[in-house]
Amino acid sequence: MAQQPKQTAPPSASPAQSTSSDQPALGHVLTLDEVVKLVLEHSPDLALARVQYTAAKNAAGVDRSNFRPNLYTGSGAAYTNGFPQIPGGAPAVFQMQYTQALFDKEQRGTVHFDEEIARNKEIDYQKARENVMVKAASSYLELSNVERSLQLLQSEQASAQQILDLTQQREAAGLELPISVTQDELQVARIQQRVIQYQDREQVLTNSLRNMTGLPAGQPLQVSLDTTLAAEPVESASNVVAEVVNHSSGLKEAENYRLAQQDLLKGAKGAYWPTIGIVGEYSVLSEINNYQDFYKKFQRNNLNVGIQITIPIFAAKTSADVAVAKTNFEEASLELVAAKNAVTQGAEQQEQAVREADAARKVAQLDLQLAQQQLEELEANFNQGQATLSQLEQARLEENEKWLAFLDAGLSHERAELNLLQATGQLAKLFQ
Numbered sequence: 001m002a003q004q005p006k007q008t009a010p011p012s013a014s015p016a017q018s019t020s021s022d023q024p025a026l027g028h029v030l031t032l033d034e035v036v037k038l039v040l041e042h043s044p045d046l047a048l049a050r051v052q053y054t055a056a057k058n059a060a061g062v063d064r065s066n067f068r069p070n071l072y073t074g075s076g077a078a079y080t081n082g083f084p085q086i087p088g089g090a091p092a093v094f095q096m097q098y099t100q101a102l103f104d105k106e107q108r109g110t111v112h113f114d115e116e117i118a119r120n121k122e123i124d125y126q127k128a129r130e131n132v133m134v135k136a137a138s139s140y141l142e143l144s145n146v147e148r149s150l151q152l153l154q155s156e157q158a159s160a161q162q163i164l165d166l167t168q169q170r171e172a173a174g175l176e177l178p179i180s181v182t183q184d185e186l187q188v189a190r191i192q193q194r195v196i197q198y199q200d201r202e203q204v205l206t207n208s209l210r211n212m213t214g215l216p217a218g219q220p221l222q223v224s225l226d227t228t229l230a231a232e233p234v235e236s237a238s239n240v241v242a243e244v245v246n247h248s249s250g251l252k253e254a255e256n257y258r259l260a261q262q263d264l265l266k267g268a269k270g271a272y273w274p275t276i277g278i279v280g281e282y283s284v285l286s287e288i289n290n291y292q293d294f295y296k297k298f299q300r301n302n303l304n305v306g307i308q309i310t311i312p313i314f315a316a317k318t319s320a321d322v323a324v325a326k327t328n329f330e331e332a333s334l335e336l337v338a339a340k341n342a343v344t345q346g347a348e349q350q351e352q353a354v355r356e357a358d359a360a361r362k363v364a365q366l367d368l369q370l371a372q373q374q375l376e377e378l379e380a381n382f383n384q385g386q387a388t389l390s391q392l393e394q395a396r397l398e399e400n401e402k403w404l405a406f407l408d409a410g411l412s413h414e415r416a417e418l419n420l421l422q423a424t425g426q427l428a429k430l431f432q
Contacts, residue, residue, distance in 0.1 A: 029222045032140050035213060036431045039136040040129065042214035049121075049128035056121035060114035066107055072097045080289045091289055098280035102307075106275075109267015116260035120253045127249040130422050133431060136212055137229075138415055143205040144223050145411045146198050149404055153195045156400040159393040160188045166390050187397075229414050229421075229430065240424065244347035245340070247425035254339040258332040265325040271318040280305040350420045357413040364409035368402040375399050 030038075040046065078091040101107060164184040170176040206221050215221060245251065281304045285291055292298040312318065378395045381387040421427045 029224055030140075030213075031224060032137060032227050033431055035140050035209065035223075036133050036136050038213035038215070039132055043128075043132045043212065046125075046128050046132050049125040053118070053121040053125045056114070056118040060111065060118045063107065063111045063114050066101045066104070067111070068100065070099045072099075077286070078289070091286060092283040093286045094284040096282045098305075099277065101275070101277045103274070103276040105270020105273050106267045109263045109265075109270060112263035113260045113267070116256045116263065120256050120260075123249045123252050123256070130427050132212075133427055134418050134422050136209070137418055137431075139205055139209050139212070140223055141227060141229075141411060141414050143202065143209065144225055144227050145407050146202045146205060147223070148225050149407055150195065150198050150202065152400045152403050152407075153191060153198060156397055157188070157191045157195060159396045159400070160184070160191050163390050163393045163397075164188055166393075228410075229417055240351040240420070241344060241347040243424040243426075244350070245343055247423065248339075248343045251336075251339050251343050254332070254336040258329070258336045261325065261329040261332040265322070265329045268318070268321040268325040271315065271321065272312060274309055274311040277308050278306075279308045347423060350416070350423050354413070354416045354420050357409070357416040361406075361409040361413045364402070364406040368399070368406045371395075371399040371402040 073094070073096045075094050076091060077093070080091065164181070164187075167176050167181050167184045171178060171181050209215075209223075210217065210219075210221055213221075281302075283302050285298075285300050285302065287298075287300070375395045375398075378387050378392055382389070382392045418427075421430060
């Protein structure tokens with residue numbers, strides 16, 4: 001087994017170039033779990049998904065209410081000259097109506113459709129929650145990586161500047177050509193360019209995390225520089241694919257949508273069947289509308305209760321609705337097959353991405369270990385007068401570059417793990 005690289009902290013930055021991690025002691029260092037918790041509490045995307053899920057449930061309740069008791073009351077007045085008739089019923093001083101559907105296959109299919117859509121909105125909420133967790137964790141890990149990289153670059157900048165100073169001194173003494181000075185100046189400028197890029201990225205990530213967590217602008221945001229994911233080792237490819245398929249929100253939504261279209265198809269075919277419902281009405285008629293002139297017996301208080309049965313004989317719209325519903329169901333079935341294939345292929349790619357990232361991290365780790373050993377050897381030679389200061393500083397530059405590559409490889413590996421944990425449904429266990 002290869003020897004592990006020295007896991008000491010990167011060289012500290014000089015006071016003039018300190019990073020945001022060098023905050024006053026009163027500032028609290030936020031852990032990864034704390035950031036994820038804060039983001040879940042303040043995420044507007046998660047709040048929107050929750051509202052959309054609630055709206056979908058309420059929409060299903062609207063159609064379901066037709067199968068539950070519905071009682072209405074009201075009053076009205078009308079002037080009539082001749083036979084009393086008003087659209088919607090005879091004018092009444094007081095009226096109460098009761099309706100409730102008992103058997104309506106078309107309406108029942110609509111209710112089931114709405115329920116499946118509500119389940120999809122619930123899945124969308126869970127997916128939004130996982131996306132928020134991944135985004136927060138990824139930003140946190142990247143910010144930690146950026147701050148450690150800045151420390152390395154600032155140390156690297158000092159070494160490069162020392163090399164440049166020595167080269168300029170040798171040029172003044174006639175021991176170096178001007179091209180050597182230009183090369184060292186270019187090296188210093190490139191390091192400075194990377195420092196600026198990392199500082200800008202640090203500011204972007206800090207502002208993003210502050211917005212996601214709801215922290216005020218004036219409050220320092222400090223992250224731990226030694227955070228790693230406590231993830232389980234990657235399982236075999238077959239197990240990973242099975243877990244991804246079982247957890248896939250896209251696949252669940254496709255299945256629910258197919259069921260929803262199936263319910264609509266059943267409902268459309270159910271329109272050929274009779275509908276049965278309970279109806280009732282109580283009304284108090286007015287004596288000013290001439291009822292007594294047109295009926296042998298006038299009665300002010302009237303009660304009607306019964307069952308209403310509607311039998312379809314011929315309805316061209318029903319056939320058209322069935323044809324449309326059948327086409328939509330076939331389309332949803334094909335989309336489900338495509339979703340299964342896409343999820344399976346995506347699971348294999350995610351598992352491969354983790355393994356490739358793990359292999360890249362091991363290469364970067366050994367590369368760093370080799371650079372550290374070479375630096376130790378060169379330091380020993382320098383102490384014995386067998387190496388120059390310029391050679392020693394150049395070796396330190398190379399070690400810093402290997403550290404940067406190792407940190408970037410670690411970040412790529414952790415991001416690949418995050419994506420795989422989300423796909424397999426293990427993300428919630430990571431942030432309990």
